Amino acid sequence: MTANAAPLGHCPECGRSVPQNWVLIEYERENGERGVFAECPSCEEVVRPE
Numbered sequence: 062m063t064a065n066a067a068p069l070g071h072c073p074e075c076g077r078s079v080p081q082n083w084v085l086i087e088y089e090r091e092n093g094e095r096g097v098f099a100e101c102p103s104c105e106e107v108v109r110p111e
């Protein structure tokens with residue numbers, strides 16, 4: 062078990078939590094925040110977890 066397994070966030074479409082290992086792309090926003098695109102395990106859409 063790792064201590065770093067918190068979910069990325071929730072799918073904006075269906076509200077399900079998106080695990081870290083479903084991430085597709087990480088990028089840095091202009092304001093320095095990290096953004097991610099991930100595939101939702103429930104609705105199988107590419108989403109930005111919130």
Ligand SMILES: [Zn+2]
Nearest residue numbers: 072075101104
């Ligand atoms: Zn979803």
